[in-house]
Amino acid sequence: MRGLKAEIKVSGIVQGVGFRPFIYRLAVSRGLKGYVRNLGDAGVEIVVEGSKENIESFIEDIRREKPAPAVINRLDVNFQSREEGFREFKILESLDKREKAGSIIPPDIAICDQCLREFLDPSNRRHKYYFITCTLCGPRYTIIERLPYDRPNTTMRDFEMCPECFREYTDPSNRRFHAQTVACPVCGPKALLVDCRGKEVPCRDPFVEAGKLVSEGFIVAVKGIGGFHIAASTLKSEPVRKLRKAKYREQKPFAVMGRNLEAVETFAEVGEVERRLLTSPERPIVLLNKSREYYLAEDIAPGLHNIGVMLPYTGLHYLLFEGAREEPALIMTSGNLSGEPIISDNEEALKKLSRFVDYFLLHERRIAQKCDDSVVRLVDGKPTFIRRSRGYAPAPVRLKVKLKRSVVAYGAEENVTACVAFEDKAFLSQYVGEVERLEGVEYLDRTVRHLLRLTGARPERLACDLHPRFASTLLARKHAEEYNCSLSQVQHHYAHALSLLAEHDLEEILAVVCDGFGYGVDGKAWGGEILYCSVDEWRRLGHLEEQPLLGGDLAALYPDRMAYGVLAKAGYEKAEEWLLNRSRWLPHGRKEAETIMKTFEKGRYLTTTSAGRILDAAAAILDICHRRTYEGEPAMKLEAKAHHGRRVLDLKPEIEGGTVKTSGLMIALMEGLGRFRVEDLAYSVEEYLAEALAELACSEAERLGLKAVGFTGGVAFNHHITSTFRRRVESRGLKVYVNLQVPPGDGGLSLGQAFKAGMEK
Numbered sequence: 206m207r208g209l210k211a212e213i214k215v216s217g218i219v220q221g222v223g224f225r226p227f228i229y230r231l232a233v234s235r236g237l238k239g240y241v242r243n244l245g246d247a248g249v250e251i252v253v254e255g256s257k258e259n260i261e262s263f264i265e266d267i268r269r270e271k272p273a274p275a276v277i278n279r280l281d282v283n284f285q286s287r288e289e290g291f292r293e294f295k296i297l298e299s300l301d302k303r304e305k306a307g308s309i310i311p312p313d314i315a316i317c318d319q320c321l322r323e324f325l326d327p328s329n330r331r332h333k334y335y336f337i338t339c340t341l342c343g344p345r346y347t348i349i350e351r352l353p354y355d356r357p358n359t360t361m362r363d364f365e366m367c368p369e370c371f372r373e374y375t376d377p378s379n380r381r382f383h384a385q386t387v388a389c390p391v392c393g394p395k396a397l398l399v400d401c402r403g404k405e406v407p408c409r410d411p412f413v414e415a416g417k418l419v420s421e422g423f424i425v426a427v428k429g430i431g432g433f434h435i436a437a438s439t440l441k442s443e444p445v446r447k448l449r450k451a452k453y454r455e456q457k458p459f460a461v462m463g464r465n466l467e468a469v470e471t472f473a474e475v476g477e478v479e480r481r482l483l484t485s486p487e488r489p490i491v492l493l494n495k496s497r498e499y500y501l502a503e504d505i506a507p508g509l510h511n512i513g514v515m516l517p518y519t520g521l522h523y524l525l526f527e528g529a530r531e532e533p534a535l536i537m538t539s540g541n542l543s544g545e546p547i548i549s550d551n552e553e554a555l556k557k558l559s560r561f562v563d564y565f566l567l568h569e570r571r572i573a574q575k576c577d578d579s580v581v582r583l584v585d586g587k588p589t590f591i592r593r594s595r596g597y598a599p600a601p602v603r604l605k606v607k608l609k610r611s612v613v614a615y616g617a618e619e620n621v622t623a624c625v626a627f628e629d630k631a632f633l634s635q636y637v638g639e640v641e642r643l644e645g646v647e648y649l650d651r652t653v654r655h656l657l658r659l660t661g662a663r664p665e666r667l668a669c670d671l672h673p674r675f676a677s678t679l680l681a682r683k684h685a686e687e688y689n690c691s692l693s694q695v696q697h698h699y700a701h702a703l704s705l706l707a708e709h710d711l712e713e714i715l716a717v718v719c720d721g722f723g724y725g726v727d728g729k730a731w732g733g734e735i736l737y738c739s740v741d742e743w744r745r746l747g748h749l750e751e752q753p754l755l756g757g758d759l760a761a762l763y764p765d766r767m768a769y770g771v772l773a774k775a776g777y778e779k780a781e782e783w784l785l786n787r788s789r790w791l792p793h794g795r796k797e798a799e800t801i802m803k804t805f806e807k808g809r810y811l812t813t814t815s816a817g818r819i820l821d822a823a824a825a826i827l828d829i830c831h832r833r834t835y836e837g838e839p840a841m842k843l844e845a846k847a848h849h850g851r852r853v854l855d856l857k858p859e860i861e862g863g864t865v866k867t868s869g870l871m872i873a874l875m876e877g878l879g880r881f882r883v884e885d886l887a888y889s890v891e892e893y894l895a896e897a898l899a900e901l902a903c904s905e906a907e908r909l910g911l912k913a914v915g916f917t918g919g920v921a922f923n924h925h926i927t928s929t930f931r932r933r934v935e936s937r938g939l940k941v942y943v944n945l946q947v948p949p950g951d952g953g954l955s956l957g958q959a960f961k962a963g964m965e966k
């Protein structure tokens with residue numbers, strides 16, 4: 206019987222996941238002849254010859270049995286009756302052919318079970334080898350410089366394989382057949398422990414030694430997969446205090462890495478979904494509630510009811526714990542200076558961190574792309590991204606519709622991610638973070654260019670925030686000129702709402718968007734918005750009451766300013782007395798308090814509708830937080846208090862026109878002090894905001910005949926507010942939509958911006 210030839214093109218995440226070796230084995234086992242090769246657009250091409258039935262069931266098996274980390278977005282087959290007469294099946298050298306098929310290399314993948322077994326096996330030649338990997342696990346995104354995903358295009362090219370590794374690499378029956386990250390103690394990158402002056406510390410195993418030093422109370426910078434971590438003991442208070450002082454990080458919580466799941470369960474509550482997240486190949490940091498028996502140094506996550514925890518995700522981490530025998534967990538915080546991106550380079554680490562780091566654990570492999578850890582939290586029962594980065598980026602968010610054009614979006618100013626989108630895929634970058642200073646802007650610039658290179662996209666339109674002076678806006682303008690394309694500026698809260706349309710394939714939505722700050726179309730500070738939103742049109746239907754922002758940005762740093770403004774505006778009699786009693790919390794004391802009062806009297810201030818600022822004001826009135834040392838601090842500490850609270854204030858939602866009133870709420874809080882527990886008052890504030898916003902949102906949705914109500918913005922990280930809001934809206938027969946694939950905070954903005962620019966007329 207005559208055979209057929211089939212040309213198969215597969216796109217998705219098919220390079221760097223053991224796909225070619227898988228195809229090879231499958232084809233050989235079926236007696237099919239031909240070849241498989243990587244293409245320059247991150248896709249894979251397969252050509253086979255054989256009978257039609259055999260080829261068809263081969264294709265079925267590709268879909269059914271593909272390696273776990275592979276994602277097939279598209280598989281096109283083209284049958285031809287003419288055979289070439291291949292004599293065998295081969296893996297050919299990659300072809301630099303590009304079609305912009307929407308393929309991408311995978312995110313970094315945590316060490317797999319098989320590699321971990323070898324790592325722990327004393328008879329294995331990779332026993333305790335810190336960079337043990339295979340076709341199914343290891344770094345991908347962080348080592349790639351250009352496509353296709355072949356060793357010479359990664360930072361592994363600096364390490365020539367030894368004969369033994371090469372044998373594995375070329376043996377089709379080996380599980381490291383064509384594993385680009387293959388390495389061993391003989392040929393792989395070497396590691397080195399140095400002191401803060403860069404002088405080598407002689408030791409048998411630098412990792413175990415580093416772990417020992419950490420448990421003795423030293424601070425050690427550890428070069429990992431996507432950048433440096435700073436490691437410290439979780440049982441001693443001194444290193445944490447030292448770290449805080451040096452990083453100018455008074456209160457911001459540090460994430461920890463648990464030794465294993467059992468160890469984590471001794472200090473935190475781990476539910477079923479959280480357990481799955483913690484042990485997933487993505488290995489994000491998961492925010493867990495501290496358990497009753499919580500015993501780690503109190504300064505790690507001060508004033509909060511939860512703590513960020515991750516599990517080891519590379520051999521290196523297991524070795525650290527071998528040295529740090531007594532530690533149930535280690536502080537593993539991003540190695541950076543405040544406001545700057547994570548450090549990924551040995552020299553830079555020594556230069557910038559040696560002021561407070563005692564030792565450096567370095568290795569020779571270059572990090573091509575920086576990548577911070579991801580952070581996930583269960584909100585209202587759903588895993589919600591606080592930060593979508595390592596393990597997830599650059600895998601695309603799949604859209605249900607096809608975009609009209611290729612776009613790039615630049616986010617806002619904090620928690621920035623970039624997004625390159627075309628057709629039905631939105632490729633969000635890793636977490637870039639703060640884009641204010643030069644370092645952040647350069648990082649965003651490089652990230653955009655790299656994503657464009659990896660996806661082969663040619664942008665036709667760019668999108669950024671409406672704020673005229675954000676550094677991301679200025680960068681987008683520059684790129685618009687360079688790429689010669691138009692630029693859409695998308696209002697901040699509208700972009701948040703658009704991210705819900707993009708994720709859930711909705712044409713329109715009534716969205717409640719609550720966050721700290723976004724630039725409004727009237728130039729004012731928005732942040733508690735009720736919007737009608739479709740791709741082509743949006744309207745502001747309502748918002749929180751406008752409250753005085755006394756001293757502009759200072760009002761966000763010192764919540765007492767905010768609280769006073771609300772109380773004074775509400776005509777609360779004892780407002781002045783209250784502020785004067787608080788003057789010790791202001792940097793310039795009584796004098797500053799008097800200036801604040803004067804500013805109010807003269808009406809020389811801007812106003813804000815921000816939900817974040819109202820939560821701040823509540824935190825100040827309840828004596829929970831008087832100074833913001835990190836983004837969201839007062840609101841997070843309020844939430845921590847409310848976690849143990851119940852409803853005591855029976856406030857009816859006060860709505861006037863499109864305005865949700867907040868003045869009465871603050872006065873009720875004031876009057877409740879002393880009569881009720883602070884926990885219960887904190888709970889009641891959150892409850893009021895959620896209910897009042899839900900009330901207004903529902904009546905607007907009903908008026909417009911909309912069935913979909915969204916809740917997004919940074920406040921949507923708050924479990925209590927989000928779940929209360931959802932219950933209320935659902936009780937009216939409407940459906941609630943939240944962000945599931947991107948963060949509801951500003952880390953998800955680039956998706957909304959990209960969706961707008963890609964879909965609009």
Ligand SMILES: [Zn+2]
Pocket residue numbers: 316317318319320321337338339340341342343
């Ligand atoms: Zn593996």
Ligand SMILES: [Zn+2]
Pocket residue numbers: 366367368369370371388389390391392393
């Ligand atoms: Zn080797």
Ligand SMILES: [Zn+2]
Pocket residue numbers: 697701720721722723918919950951
């Ligand atoms: Zn925002």
